[in-house]
Structure formats: C-alpha cells, structure tokens
Amino acid sequence: MSTSAVLEKKPIEGVERVEGITTKPLKSPHLRALEAEAIHIMRETIAESRNPALLFSGGKDSIVMLRLAEKAFRPDSFPFPLLHIDTEHNFPEVITFRDFRAQQLGERLIVRSLEDSIAKGRIVLRTPDEVRNVHQTITLLDAIKEFEFDALFGGARRDEEKSRAKERIVSHRDSWGQWDPKNQRPELWNLYNLRVNPGEHVRVFPISNWTELDIWQYIDVEQIAVPKIYFAHDREVVIRKGALVPVSVLTPVRAGEQSVIKRVRFRTVGDVTCTAPVESDAATVQEIIEETMLARLTERGATRLDDQTSDAAMEQRKKEGYF
Amino acid sequence: MQTETISTLRFSTAGSVDDGKSTLIGRLLFDSKSIFEDQLLSIGNASTKRGHAKIDLSLLTDGLTAEREQGITIDVAYRYFATDKRRFIIADTPGHEQFTRNMVTGTSTAQVAIVLADASKGILSQTRRHAAVAALLGTPKVVLAINKMDLVGFDQTVFEKIKADFEVIAKDLGLASVTVLPISALNGDNVVSKTVEDVNNLAWFQGPTLLEYLETVDASRVNSTALRFPVQLVSRVKFGANKEHRGYLGQIESGTVRVGETITVLPSNEQAQILEIITVDGNRDVAYAGEAVTLTLNRQLDISRGDLFVNAATENAAAGLDDAPQSNSTITANVCWLGNQPLDMNRRYLLKHLTRSIRAVVQAVESKIDIETLRPIDGGTSLKANEIGRLKLNCAQPLFLDAYADNYATGCFILIDETTNATVAAGTILLEHKHD
Numbered sequence: 213m214s215t216s217a218v219l220e221k222k223p224i225e226g227v228e229r230v231e232g233i234t235t236k237p238l239k240s241p242h243l244r245a246l247e248a249e250a251i252h253i254m255r256e257t258i259a260e261s262r263n264p265a266l267l268f269s270g271g272k273d274s275i276v277m278l279r280l281a282e283k284a285f286r287p288d289s290f291p292f293p294l295l296h297i298d299t300e301h302n303f304p305e306v307i308t309f310r311d312f313r314a315q316q317l318g319e320r321l322i323v324r325s326l327e328d329s330i331a332k333g334r335i336v337l338r339t340p341d342e343v344r345n346v347h348q349t350i351t352l353l354d355a356i357k358e359f360e361f362d363a364l365f366g367g368a369r370r371d372e373e374k375s376r377a378k379e380r381i382v383s384h385r386d387s388w389g390q391w392d393p394k395n396q397r398p399e400l401w402n403l404y405n406l407r408v409n410p411g412e413h414v415r416v417f418p419i420s421n422w423t424e425l426d427i428w429q430y431i432d433v434e435q436i437a438v439p440k441i442y443f444a445h446d447r448e449v450v451i452r453k454g455a456l457v458p459v460s461v462l463t464p465v466r467a468g469e470q471s472v473i474k475r476v477r478f479r480t481v482g483d484v485t486c487t488a489p490v491e492s493d494a495a496t497v498q499e500i501i502e503e504t505m506l507a508r509l510t511e512r513g514a515t516r517l518d519d520q521t522s523d524a525a526m527e528q529r530k531k532e533g534y535f
Numbered sequence: 536m537q538t539e540t541i542s543t544l545r546f547s548t549a550g551s552v553d554d555g556k557s558t559l560i561g562r563l564l565f566d567s568k569s570i571f572e573d574q575l576l577s578i579g580n581a582s583t584k585r586g587h588a589k590i591d592l593s594l595l596t597d598g599l600t601a602e603r604e605q606g607i608t609i610d611v612a613y614r615y616f617a618t619d620k621r622r623f624i625i626a627d628t629p630g631h632e633q634f635t636r637n638m639v640t641g642t643s644t645a646q647v648a649i650v651l652a653d654a655s656k657g658i659l660s661q662t663r664r665h666a667a668v669a670a671l672l673g674t675p676k677v678v679l680a681i682n683k684m685d686l687v688g689f690d691q692t693v694f695e696k697i698k699a700d701f702e703v704i705a706k707d708l709g710l711a712s713v714t715v716l717p718i719s720a721l722n723g724d725n726v727v728s729k730t731v732e733d734v735n736n737l738a739w740f741q742g743p744t745l746l747e748y749l750e751t752v753d754a755s756r757v758n759s760t761a762l763r764f765p766v767q768l769v770s771r772v773k774f775g776a777n778k779e780h781r782g783y784l785g786q787i788e789s790g791t792v793r794v795g796e797t798i799t800v801l802p803s804n805e806q807a808q809i810l811e812i813i814t815v816d817g818n819r820d821v822a823y824a825g826e827a828v829t830l831t832l833n834r835q836l837d838i839s840r841g842d843l844f845v846n847a848a849t850e851n852a853a854a855g856l857d858d859a860p861q862s863n864s865t866i867t868a869n870v871c872w873l874g875n876q877p878l879d880m881n882r883r884y885l886l887k888h889l890t891r892s893i894r895a896v897v898q899a900v901e902s903k904i905d906i907e908t909l910r911p912i913d914g915g916t917s918l919k920a921n922e923i924g925r926l927k928l929n930c931a932q933p934l935f936l937d938a939y940a941d942n943y944a945t946g947c948f949i950l951i952d953e954t955t956n957a958t959v960a961a962g963t964i965l966l967e968h969k970h971d
C-alpha cells in the first residue's frame with residue numbers, strides 16, 4: 213500500500229546544483245510580473261478553497277511552482293500538501309529529487325501510485341510496460357476523492373499545447389473530473405471564481421502565462437536546483453521514428469535496433485516510456501536558456517512520444533480529467 | 536541577458552467569422568518566426584489533408600476539436616511570442632455573438648484590442664459589438680485592422696470609407712484611442728513588413744505595419760495612484776521580535792506602500808502605520824502597484840480577508856488629494872451579461888469585488904445598448920447573454936468603490952450565480968467624478 217513517502221536525510225544523488233552563476237542576475241520586469249500574478253492566484257485559491265493540494269512531480273514546472281508557493285506563504289508552512297501521481301515509470305533522478313525537495317521544504321508529500329490502482333483493479337493494463345500517462349487520470353481522480361480535494365494546483369503552461377492554450381487559470385472540473393472546454397466559466401481581470409459544488413473541484417494553473425523560456429530564466433535568477441537529467445549528459449538511446457528513445461529496463465533495445473551513445477538532455481520529464489531527450493550540449497542553465505531561445509521545436513513536439521498520435525489527443529485526455 | 540529590458544504587451548484579437556483572424560495570427564507568428572517546426576509540420580499535414588496547395592496558416596490557431604470541425608473559434612486561446620523589441624501575449628478571442636463572453640474574458644486583460652474587418656464587407660454588426668466590448672472594458676488602445684485589402688485592389692478610398700465609418704462608432708462609444716490599419720493577412724501586406732516579395736501594394740499608406748505598431752505603442756494604463764491594498768489572507772504565523780504582529784497578505788492593486796506611512800483600514804476606519812513590508816526576498820522600504828507582499832502594522836487590529844488598506848485621510852489632505860474610495864451599498868455599473876440564464880431581478884447574486892464577495896440584487900436595468908445603433912435603449916427588466924447594459928445594484932453591505940475609469944484594478948467586479956456557481960456578469964463601476 214502506498215503511504216506518504218517517508219523521507220530521511222541523506223546525501224542526494226541526482227540533484228544538480230545550478231552552476232556557473234556567482235551573482236544573482238536581476239529579475240526582469242516581465243518575470244516579476246509573472247511571479248506576482250502567480251502569487252496572487254495561489255493566495256486567492258487558498259482563501260477560497262476548503263482543501264487544496266499542489267501537484268508535484270519533480271519536473272521543472274512543478275519545481276518552479278514550489279518556489280512560487282514559498283514566495284506566497286513563507287515563513288508559514290504551505291497551506292496544502294504536495295501530491296504526486298506516480299506512474300512508477302520514472303526517471304530515478306526525478307523521484308530522488310522529488311523526495312529531497314519535499315523534505316528540504318519540510319512539507320507533506322502524498323504519493324499515490326498507479327500500481328495501487330492496478331492492484332485494486334481500477335486500472336487494467338493491456339501490456340505491463342505500456343505508456344502509463346493515460347492511466348494517471350484514474351489514480352488522480354481516486355486521490356482527489358480520497359482526500360476530498362476541492363482545488364489542485366497544476367504547473368501546466370498555455371504555451372505547451374493547443375488545448376492547454378484554451379484553458380482558464382481556474383478551470384472547473386465536474387464530479388467525474390471532466391473538463392468541458394465548450395462551456396468554461398468566463399474569467400475576467402484578476403477576479404477568479406473558485407466556487408464548486410460538493411464532489412467537484414477546480415484545477416488552478418498559476419503559471420499559465422509562462423513560457424518554457426520564462427521557466428528557465430526564473431530557474432536562473434532564483435538559482436533553483438533541478439534534477440540532473442535536464443542538463444546535457446551521455447545516454448544510451450535508440451533512434452525510433454525520428455525520436456531519441458532512452459534505453460532503460462522499461463524501454464529495452466528492440467530486435468533489429470542498434471543503440472548509440474548520444475549527448476542529450478531532457479526538456480520534460482515524465483513517463484520513461486514516452487519521454488524523449490533532445491540532443492544537446494547545454495550543461496548549464498545559461499546554456500539551456502540560449503538553446504531555448506533558438507529552439508525550433510515545441511517542448512511537447514520534441515519530447516513527448518504519446519501526443520503525436522493526433523491533434524486531439526491531449527484535449528481528449530484533459531476532458532477526461534487528466535492534468 | 537537580451538530580454539531583461541523588454542516589456543510585455545497583452546493584446547486581443549476579434550473579428551467576425553471569416554474576416555481572417557486566424558490567418559492574421561498565423562501570419563504574425565510565421566513572419567516573426569515564432570512558429571516551431573513541429574507545429575508547421577502538423578499544419579502542413581492538415582493543409583494537405585484538406586486539399587490546400589499552400590500551408591493554411593489559419594490552422595495554427597484552432598485549439599479544440601469542435602473548433603476544427605466547425606472552422607470557428609469558440610473560446611479564447613492564449614499565445615506567446617517575442618520579437619527583439621517586445622514580448623507578446625495574444626488573447627485570440629471568438630467573434631461570434633454567441634461566444635461574446637469568451638471575447639470579454641480575453642479582452643479584460645488586454646492593453647490593445649485588435650478588431651478585424653473584411654475590406655470587401657466593411658463594418659458589420661459584429662464589428663460594433665467588438666468595439667462596444669473594448670469600450671466597456673476600457674481597453675487603452677483599439678486597432679481596426681482592415682483585412683483582405685487584396686480583394687478590393689488595395690484601394691485607398693475603400694480604406695478611407697471604412698475608417699470614417701469606424702471613427703463614428705468610436706466616437707459614439709467614447710473609445711479613447713483608435714488606430715486604423717490596412718492589411719492583407721493572406722499574403723502578408725502590412726502585417727510584419729510593408730512589402731510582399733518586394734512589392735508595396737499599400738504604398739499610399741503612411742502608417743506603421745501592424746507589428747511595428749504593436750512593438751512601439753505605449754498602451755500603459757493611466758491608473759489612479761491612490762493606495763488600494765485588499766487583504767487576501769491573514770498569516771497564521773506572527774512576525775516581530777515578540778511574534779506579536781499578524782501579516783496581511785495581498786497584492787498592491789494601485790499606489791505604493793511605505794514603511795512608516797499611516798493607512799486606514801476599511802471598513803473599520805481604524806488607522807495604523809506600516810511596520811514592515813515583507814517578501815521572501817527580503818524586507819522592503821517601499822512596494823509598488825502590482826507587487827504581492829505581506830504587510831505588518833504597528834497596532835493590533837481586527838482585520839480579515841476582504842478588508843482594504845488605503846492612504847490615511849490626513850496624508851491625503853496634506854498632499855492635496857482626495858483619493859478615498861466611495862463607500863456605498865448601491866452601485867451603478869456597465870455590465871456585460873455572460874450567463875446562459877438571463878438576468879433575474881428576483882434573484883440574489885454573489886458580487887465579487889477585489890477580495891470581497893457579498894450578496895447583491897439588481898434594482899434596475901437602467902438601459903441597454905442597441906448594438907446596431909450603439910444607442911442606449913430602455914433596459915426593461917432583464918439582460919440576456921451577451922447584452923451590455925447599465926445596472927443599479929443593491930449590495931448587502933457597503934463596498935469601497937472606485938470608478939473603473941479612474942482605477943482599472945478596483946473599479947470592476949463579477950457576479951456569480953450561487954446556484955450554478957457560474958460567472959454570470961462582468962461589471963465596470965461608474966461614479967460621479969469627484970474632481971470636476
């Protein structure tokens with residue numbers, strides 16, 4: 213059975229210190245405005261919800277969310293727990309980082325695992341190693357029900373993908389966790405409507421208006437630590453349908469394929485079976501920023517093997533209650 | 536870092552179906568090299584599937600399945616791009632009357648509203664509606680982009696005629712600042728560059744291209760400098776040497792706060808001095824509008840969410856200012872009705888203003904706007920979805936009000952239906968001007 217992760221103090225594998233910065237660069241007016249907007253949204257959510265939680269995966273966007281939560285609520289402890297929906301198809305560095313960061317902040321981390329849902333028969337896999345992103349929804353909605361959360365902070369950004377570009381900052385979910393994109397609440401100025409009926413909840417996206425570049429620039433000025441796999445490293449990969457697929461226990465080399473060692477980094481970290489790295493030499497945050505400025509592919513297009521199937525893949529999943 | 540000094544401009548786009556809004560946004564993104572290769576590949580594939588010879592740039596902006604199926608925009612999509620000069624946030628809003636509420640959503644935070652017209656059709660009823668929404672929301676700058684100039688042979692007289700028509704509308708609505716630009720989104724004339732393949736089809740036009748305009752326009756809001764600090768939350772932890780002070784968390788909506796300054800807390804009317812301005816990045820001596828901070832006071836007062844800190848009256852008098860908000864439980868406001876169910880004068884609504892939510896009833900529908908003539912007509916007893924009118928509302932408690940024209944941040948509110956939890960109206964507050 214899963215319980216809240218037990219955390220203990222020990223040296224941390226896989227946590228990269230931000231290197232190459234000696235003095236803190238000045239935060240641009242643009243980042244200051246985005247930061248203030250996010251703090252305001254978080255505080256409104258706390259004021260107007262009964263039982264909120266923050267989705268924390270150990271990825272860069274949710275790491276930035278934690279920094280924003282510090283800005284909004286420190287020196288107090290966070291008025292919400294962190295929640296991770298664990299596919300158990302993880303990059304180990306990311307999980308190590310997740311636990312390290314929660315412990316460092318002294319905040320409560322709740323982990324709910326797909327394996328539990330599978331064991332309970334809530335999720336039936338067709339093959340044991342299939343992509344698990346789609347199934348996360350069930351575990352997520354079960355966790356929402358278990359804890360009776362009525363507001364969930366998510367680190368989604370509107371620049372990520374077409375259907376995300378359509379989403380409100382405060383996005384209503386019915387009692388089935390469904391999103392109705394054709395009937396969203398109007399959202400004006402900075403007046404948010406967080407009201408829900410029992411059993412319903414809202415997803416709240418404080419960094420809706422941030423781009424991938426903003427995230428890295430914020431990580432830079434705030435000197436935020438992120439998992440090592442965001443930086444260039446040598447990795448065994450196979451090239452499959454044009455994408456680099458990392459070789460792991462879950463994603464072995466298939467018959468007829470040749471693996472190669474490439475210098476890569478990850479732009480997103482998710483389910484190991486569907487997250488592809490990009491070729492890169494960017495070994496510092498500054499180099500990632502420069503690379504992001506020149507990037508010719510969207511973050512998802514470059515790195516997510518599961519969204520390519522159709523234009524509507526993400527919208528469909530979101531309607532069903534996905535992050 | 537290259538981007539440190541670059542400002543951000545938020546603009547919205549609206550047009551009637553087929554005026555070329557999607558093509559225009561695609562063109563802006565494409566010509567400013569803001570489209571990623573995988574997006575290009577995906578719309579290239581979709582264009583081929585639909586039998587188009589050229590890439591159809593309009594496909595870039597369709598976000599939802601229903602939108603692709605129906606070829607229309609249903610809800611706002613937000614897009615982000617940057618040039619060497621500025622960063623941009625586009626709120627791409629639907630033009631169809633049925634989705635006006637989504638247009639209102641996207642336009643409420645825009646500094647520039649771009650309204651599209653088709654040169655071969657001129658001003659339509661939808662154009663008037665879009666201009667009326669921009670007027671209601673007090674968008675600082677409005678651009679009329681007259682598109683499809685190629686269909687009228689790039690004729691200056693057509694442009695001048697539509698421009699004159701629009702200027703009448705702008706005057707009727709009291710739009711402050713209007714710019715009219717000729718463009719052809721399909722080919723790119725006057726969108727990012729003046730010329731298309733070195734030909735300047737609009738040589739008679741002396742003004743900027745649309746992008747030049749967006750890169751250079753000063754669209755900052757002239758806003759009140761009176762302090763408005765609505766308390767969002769009261770801290771659980773206490774501050775100070777003896778942990779005797781509560782912290783008040785909030786965003787400075789307008790004005791500045793300084794350590795040592797006296798403020799008045801509304802509604803209690805108690806006065807106190809600012810002891811500390813706390814942020815995680817260190818304490819401050821002064822903080823400005825737009826910043827999210829935690830304040831402590833030198834006195835222990837009973838303060839909760841929804842209270843408002845303003846400059847103390849004594850200091851206003853010394854500075855020759857009278858910037859206290861009006862305390863009133865009756866509000867007159869311009870309102871756009873957003874709910875599927877029409878306004879019901881028998882119902883109680885929840886009015887959210889700053890960080891307070893209180894009950895309110897509509898006492899009178901004083902008038903509504905006839906979208907064809909843009910004149911106020913008899914309001915009757917209700918407003919339907921997407922109608923704009925003037926209401927008198929009665930609130931269960933007094934609110935501390937500024938006119939929207941004086942204070943963009945504190946002059947607005949929304950109405951929520953407590954039964955459905957839907958956001959049913961957006962309002963901008965009208966007050967008699969105190970200074971004239």
Ligand SMILES: Nc1nc2c(ncn2[C@@H]2O[C@H](COP(=O)(O)OP(=O)(O)O)[C@@H](O)[C@H]2O)c(=O)[nH]1
Pocket residue numbers: 550551552553554555556557558559593606607682683684685686718719720721722
């Ligand atoms: N001739 C011409 N056609 C245009 C222009 N801009 C858009 N169109 C066409 O007008 C139609 C509607 O355009 P679209 O961008 O989908 O309009 P929307 O409904 O406002 O988003 C499409 O067939 C476009 O190719 C233009 O500048 N000139």
